[in-house]
Amino acid sequence: MKVLIIEDEKAMAKEMCVFLEKAFYLCDIAYTAGQANILMEENQYDFILLDLGLPDKDGLQVLSDSKKICPNASYIILTARGDLEDRIRGLDLGADDYLAKPFSLLELQSRMQAISRRKSGNNDPVIELGEFSVDLNKRSVLHQQQGIELSRKEFDLLSYMLLHKNRPLTRFQLSEHIWGNFSDDDNDSNYIDVHIKNIRKKMVVFAPVDWLQTLRGIGYKIKI
Amino acid sequence: MKLLTKLTLFITLSKLIIVVLFVVLLPLLVKRVSFQYTNYYLEQQKKKVLAVIQKNGVDYYLQGDSAYGSYTMLKEEYISLSPVSNAVVRDTIETSQRIVENDTLNYRLLTHQLNYGHQKYLLEIGKTTATIGQYNTLLQRFTLYVLIGLIAISILVDLVYTYLLLKPLTKIVKTKLLDRKFPFKESLFPVKTSTSDFKYLDRSLISLMEKIHGAFDKEREFTSNASHELMTPISILQTNIENLMLDEDISEYQQEKISGMMKTLNRLKKIVHSLLYISRIENDQFTKKDTVNIHNLVLEVNDELSHRMEMKSIEFTNTISSRVNLNQVNHDLLFQLIYNLINNAIRYNKEQGSITVNDYYAPGQPYTLLIIDSGIGIRQEELGTIFNRFKKSAQTDGEGYGLGLSIVKSIALYHGFEIKVSSEFGKSTTFCITIPTDLILL
Numbered sequence: 230m231k232v233l234i235i236e237d238e239k240a241m242a243k244e245m246c247v248f249l250e251k252a253f254y255l256c257d258i259a260y261t262a263g264q265a266n267i268l269m270e271e272n273q274y275d276f277i278l279l280d281l282g283l284p285d286k287d288g289l290q291v292l293s294d295s296k297k298i299c300p301n302a303s304y305i306i307l308t309a310r311g312d313l314e315d316r317i318r319g320l321d322l323g324a325d326d327y328l329a330k331p332f333s334l335l336e337l338q339s340r341m342q343a344i345s346r347r348k349s350g351n352n353d354p355v356i357e358l359g360e361f362s363v364d365l366n367k368r369s370v371l372h373q374q375q376g377i378e379l380s381r382k383e384f385d386l387l388s389y390m391l392l393h394k395n396r397p398l399t400r401f402q403l404s405e406h407i408w409g410n411f412s413d414d415d416n417d418s419n420y421i422d423v424h425i426k427n428i429r430k431k432m433v434v435f436a437p438v439d440w441l442q443t444l445r446g447i448g449y450k451i452k453i
Numbered sequence: 454m455k456l457l458t459k460l461t462l463f464i465t466l467s468k469l470i471i472v473v474l475f476v477v478l479l480p481l482l483v484k485r486v487s488f489q490y491t492n493y494y495l496e497q498q499k500k501k502v503l504a505v506i507q508k509n510g511v512d513y514y515l516q517g518d519s520a521y522g523s524y525t526m527l528k529e530e531y532i533s534l535s536p537v538s539n540a541v542v543r544d545t546i547e548t549s550q551r552i553v554e555n556d557t558l559n560y561r562l563l564t565h566q567l568n569y570g571h572q573k574y575l576l577e578i579g580k581t582t583a584t585i586g587q588y589n590t591l592l593q594r595f596t597l598y599v600l601i602g603l604i605a606i607s608i609l610v611d612l613v614y615t616y617l618l619l620k621p622l623t624k625i626v627k628t629k630l631l632d633r634k635f636p637f638k639e640s641l642f643p644v645k646t647s648t649s650d651f652k653y654l655d656r657s658l659i660s661l662m663e664k665i666h667g668a669f670d671k672e673r674e675f676t677s678n679a680s681h682e683l684m685t686p687i688s689i690l691q692t693n694i695e696n697l698m699l700d701e702d703i704s705e706y707q708q709e710k711i712s713g714m715m716k717t718l719n720r721l722k723k724i725v726h727s728l729l730y731i732s733r734i735e736n737d738q739f740t741k742k743d744t745v746n747i748h749n750l751v752l753e754v755n756d757e758l759s760h761r762m763e764m765k766s767i768e769f770t771n772t773i774s775s776r777v778n779l780n781q782v783n784h785d786l787l788f789q790l791i792y793n794l795i796n797n798a799i800r801y802n803k804e805q806g807s808i809t810v811n812d813y814y815a816p817g818q819p820y821t822l823l824i825i826d827s828g829i830g831i832r833q834e835e836l837g838t839i840f841n842r843f844k845k846s847a848q849t850d851g852e853g854y855g856l857g858l859s860i861v862k863s864i865a866l867y868h869g870f871e872i873k874v875s876s877e878f879g880k881s882t883t884f885c886i887t888i889p890t891d892l893i894l895l
Contacts (some may be wrong), residue, residue, distance in 0.1 A: 238689060241688055241692060244689065244693055244695075248699070251699060309681050309684040309685055330684050330685065331688035331690075331722055332688070332691075333695060334692050334695045334696070335695065382760070396698075397698060397708060399715055399716075401712075401715055401716055401719050402695075419764060420761065444705075444708065447709055447712045448712065
């Protein structure tokens with residue numbers, strides 16, 4: 230998967246690049262709309278991550294121009310301007326998703342994956358997790374053809390950890406994913422613990438769940 | 454009372470007083486004038502009499518008699534000339550009675566001592582008081598009619614002129630003061646007037662409002678810009694820290710530290726987010742076009758927060774009438790408002806406490822929404838400041854960041870709701886939201 234990051238904050242662009250490369254994406258960086266144009270003409274991208282606050286051109290203009298050069302890429306708009314107007318106009322112009330700065334890199338990857346899944350027509354393979362299999366499209370967890378009832382939030386939590394498997398995830402990162410802007414770090418960390426406890430309780434009946442590790446004082450990790 | 458009304462009243466009243474005074478004083482005045490005139494008339498008669506006596510001599514009139522008297526048939530006027538002894542009589546004009554041919558009549562009487570040769574004569578010229586007053590009533594009535602006519606015309610002219618004169622002021626008050634709601638958005642045009650005072654007032658008001666508007670704009674801009682500018686470094690920090698967390702070489706100790714940093718950064722992010730949110734509400738960046746069912750809205754919030762209530766075993770009761778809808782509101786903002794209030798009700802509640810949301814509505818009355826918790830309560834002295842930004846209660850142990858209720862207040866203001874809080878310390882807190890009737894849709 231090839232990603233073009235169009236972002237004028239160099240430190241930000243580099244961090245995004247480092248993160249995405251760890252997740253096996255190939256990244257190019259453009260700091261201006263001009264640089265982005267050159268890169269887009271020379272390369273094919275699967276994803277274009279576009280910061281709307283570029284120094285040389287209006288972000289939404291860049292978006293509509295880019296759509297002409299790279300019509301097949303998926304676009305995610307990144308902006309510090311949280312305006313609803315911008316968001317709606319961005320999505321109208323054909324952006325696939327929108328992330329308000331500051332955003333979590335985990336969230337970015339999760340959105341990118343969701344777009345990929347959508348574009349590939351929901352043909353994700355069923356993911357094996359120990360003795361369980363997780364079907365992201367049907368939102369179901371199976372153990373030898375037997376379904377395990379997880380609540381909506383519990384499934385969200387499990388699939389998020391699965392997406393970021395083998396990475397330590399803090400409680401805040403998890404609660405931010407589940408509750409978005411409504412997450413509350415002082416309280417929700419405890420609720421994450423409760424949800425994880427429930428997931429373990431529901432699944433351990435069928436098979437060991439030692440792949441779900443607790444990191445003391447930090448959070449959780451799915452290790453497979 | 455409006456200036457125009459006051460002036461109208463004053464003009465009308467003052468003129469009415471003049472009319473009344475005139476009506477009271479007119480008989481006296483007319484009487485006085487006619488007496489004055491009679492006095493003058495008698496003096497003139499005296500001069501004429503003296504002139505003819507001078508010309509013709511006294512004897513011509515006396516014709517051998519000792520005295521002369523002459524009067525008209527109706528005895529309205531008379532002239533008499535009679536010799537007097539040496540006593541000196543001064544010239545007088547007075548009202549007194551005389552008997553003329555057995556009739557006792559009231560006369561205005563001029564007495565004059567006339568020396569002719571060695572003989573002294575007393576000249577009397579009289580006019581009956583009845584004739585003096587004969588035109589008075591007519592004169593009074595006529596004068597009164599003319600006066601009332603003139604006063605009516607003058608009141609009319611005064612009122613029209615006052616109205617025209619004050620028209621610019623009325624316009625200034627209407628366009629600059631009454632119709633304007635803070636924050637002032639539309640630009641102002643000076644009111645056309647030739648009165649320099651009004652021009653000055655108008656100009657001062659415009660410049661004052663522009664200054665206020667400018668200052669308010671600057672503040673909004675600052676909050677908005679500062680928040681945006683803070684977002685970028687926070688974003689960079691967040692990505693940095695997240696990448697650091699993923700580093701395989703770091704120890705558990707370092708991971709824990711990084712997790713702590715994330716937590717602090719998250720807190721900073723929340724504060725900036727909230728400030729931006731408030732600034733966006735104050736900048737009118739939310740449309741008010743949704744229709745919201747309050748009962749369902751509370752259910753939505755409950756759905757989002759039920760896990761927190763479960764943690765504390767809080768009993769939640771929603772007795773909101775499901776038929777009340779709010780019109781021309783912003784759904785997301787109302788959600789946030791209810792969310793923040795219920796979230797606080799959970800946060801500051803006790804284990805196994807309760808939260809009740811109910812409403813009160815009578816047709817024609819504003820709709821009232823109550824959120825009651827059985828929590829730790831708020832001290833009386835803190836009730837007045839809980840909606841202030843960054844105001845944290847003494848009992849919250851550093852939880853929260855003191856913007857939740859500011860957001861609630863901003864949203865309420867934005868929709869024209871009134872929000873009040875009452876509390877019994879240690880027992881319960883009640884938030885009462887009053888919603889204007891025109892937003893209610895049944």
